[in-house]
Amino acid sequence: MIELTDLTRTFTTRRGAPPARALAGISFGIDRGEIFGLLGPNGAGKTTTVRILSTLLTPTTGTATVAGLDVVTEAMAVRRRIGVAFGGERGLYDRLSARDNLRFAAQLYDLPRRDTKRRIAEVLDVVGLADAADQRVEAFSRGMKQRLHLARALIHDPEIVFLDEPSSGLDPVAARALRELVLELRLRGKTVLLTTHYMFEADELCDRLAVISEGRVIALDSPxxxxxxVRVASVLEVDVLDDHTGAVRAVSALPGVVSVQVEQTAAASRLIVRIASEGATDLPIVLGVLADVRTGAAFERRPTLEDAYVALLEERAS
Known part of the structure; x- marks a missing residue:
């Protein structure tokens, strides 16, 4: 359904400055009915990729097709096959009701008047806003607005849906509801391209994903x-109650340690220690080198997608 081949994109930032490179030749394909994730740090090229595929930007070089249509030479035809939800506060009319926002979107897609009322009712039901159809959007919570964005993207029943960080800023309940909606889209036969910073979200939703760094694909496979x-066999987490600088140095010197990441919590500095191979270093060994440091909670766990993601980016940087 989607095919990218050696796609590049550069931007001119200011007069006389060399062009900034957002994409440096990415290639991948997305199958029909697949939920595909794009992961990467800020500035990696995720949103640029989505904007090219949704015909909002043109590539500098390379090609991209959506449903067999070229995103540059057949842009109008592509737009009729896709739905785009960038989320946030923009793109909705606060003084209008949810129903009127969708009626306006239906007119933009030249949806026949005889079908508009039915489609509005259907998509409001899909996103769980049927009871709020006639409320002004200015009274909506952020989660409700995100669901309305998704309803707008679905109003013309597209084959492909682009979701750019749809759960950003949502509370856990609203984010869970949105994830359930994404899974519902796959059940309805839609192809979904999702960008997210939430690794657990990508792990839960995506059939396959691509990790992008500095405009290049550095990993492409199932979660x-x-x-x-990646060379992470286990992960240790230890809360350090004193200054963590010496603790990080001591733990980093242990055999098999790939990386030591520090996360600040309200009460401690949490060391996240990623170990390369089973048996190289374990929790008692780590606590042993920290014998002179006050520690709190400590435990071992299996690697998550976030651990793999961090390891990939660190390998790329080294």
Whole structure:
């Protein structure tokens, strides 16, 4: 359904400055009915990729097709086959009701008047806003607005849906509801391209994913295979109650330690220690080198997609 081949995109930032490179030749394909994730740090090229595929930007070089249509030479035809939800506060009319927002979107897609009322009712039901159809959007919560964005993207019944960080800023309940909606789209036969910073979200939803760094694809596979591809066999987490600088140095010197990441919590500095191979270093060994440091909670766990993601980016930087 989607095919990218050696796609590049550069931007001119200011007069006389060299062009900034957002994409440096990415290639991948997305199958029909697949939920495909794009992961990467800020500035990696995720949103640029989505904007090219949704015909909002043109590539500098390379090609991209959506449903067999070229995104540059057949842009109008592509737009009729896709739905786009960028989320946030923009794109909705606060003084209008949810129903009127969708009626306006239906007119933009030249949806026949005889079908508009039915489609509005259908998509409001899909996103769980049927009871709020006639409320002004200015009274909606952020989660409700995100669902209305998704309803707008679905109003013309597209084959392909682009979701750019749809759960950003949502509370856990609203984010869970949105994830359930994404899974519902796959059951309805839609192809979904999702960008997200939430690794657990990508792990839960995506059939396959691509990790992008500095405009290049550095991993492309299922979440399980991406996790298995990096050299992280186990992860230790230890809360350090004193200054963590010396603790990080001591733990980093242990055999098999791939990386030591520090996360600040309200009460402690949490060391996240990623170990390369089973048996190289374990929790008692780590606590042993921290014998002179006050520690709190400590435990071992299996690697997550976030651990694999961090390891991939660190390998790329080294």
């Amino acid at each position: 399980e295979r991406v996790k298995a591809s």
